[in-house]
Amino acid sequence: MMTAPEIIGGTDAAALRIGPAGRMDFASLRAIELAAFETLRNAGAVSGKAAASDDEELQAYLDAGLLFAAFAGNTPVGYAGAIVAGDRLHVGEMDVHPDWQRRGLGRRLMQTLLARASARGLRGASLTTDRFAPFNAPFYASLGFRMIEGEACPERLRQILASEGLKGLDPARRIAMLLDFPG
Numbered sequence: 001m002m003t004a005p006e007i008i009g010g011t012d013a014a015a016l017r018i019g020p021a022g023r024m025d026f027a028s029l030r031a032i033e034l035a036a037f038e039t040l041r042n043a044g045a046v047s048g049k050a051a052a053s054d055d056e057e058l059q060a061y062l063d064a065g066l067l068f069a070a071f072a073g074n075t076p077v078g079y080a081g082a083i084v085a086g087d088r089l090h091v092g093e094m095d096v097h098p099d100w101q102r103r104g105l106g107r108r109l110m111q112t113l114l115a116r117a118s119a120r121g122l123r124g125a126s127l128t129t130d131r132f133a134p135f136n137a138p139f140y141a142s143l144g145f146r147m148i149e150g151e152a153c154p155e156r157l158r159q160i161l162a163s164e165g166l167k168g169l170d171p172a173r174r175i176a177m178l179l180d181f182p183g
């Protein structure tokens with residue numbers, strides 16, 4: 001009798017797949033986001049009650065064709081969602097469940113979104129994030145994003161930073177980042 005390969009709980013990165021997520025995954029994606037909130041809390045980036053994206057936000061990523069998950073077997077263990085804002089991809093959310101972090105899934109999720117954006121002829125990408133957590137701004141910088149501040153920061157991103165402040169995120173820790181595709 002053939003034995004099914006052990007994927008969940010295994011360490012074989014090749015057994016982990018990045019693929020489109022759907023509406024049936026929303027509850028799992030929210031659970032991942034809530035669990036990953038604790039990673040941010042441990043890094044001092046957030047405090048207070050954990051919150052996750054609502055249906056409307058996840059649906060916007062889905063409608064844009066820019067909602068991807070990392071799957072261990074059929075189980076989502078991470079996800080990234082984006083929309084198109086003007087001539088850029090805007091990454092709205094990215095989380096990997098703490099049990100599955102540090103295996104390259106975050107990088108693969110972001111590369112998937114960036115590849116889609118480039119294939120659509122977009123100029124680049126944007127996001128807002130924490131300046132100091134090593135898996136936030138420094139990680140995105142390793143993918144080619146640069147911090148953008150003051151007058152150089154587009155109004156659209158300033159508004160997102162302002163709304164994050166109203167939601168209780170520390171404005172001193174938040175930063176907008178831009179990436180330009182070559183050519």
Ligand SMILES: CC(C)(COP(=O)(O)OP(=O)(O)OC[C@H]1O[C@@H](n2cnc3c(N)ncnc32)[C@H](O)[C@@H]1OP(=O)(O)O)[C@@H](O)C(=O)NCCC(=O)NCCS
Nearest residue numbers: 036039094095096101102103104105106107129134135139
């Ligand atoms: C950001 C996040 C999605 C990255 O997912 P991941 O699967 O762990 O990422 P990767 O394994 O691809 O690692 C990417 C890089 O981040 C950095 N990194 C990730 N976790 C780290 C940690 N705990 N300490 C230091 N650096 C870390 C490393 O530079 C790593 O690159 P390396 O593997 O070449 O060293 C994940 O850390 C997470 O869910 N964090 C909490 C929620 C969050 O911050 N979301 C993003 C908000 S903007």
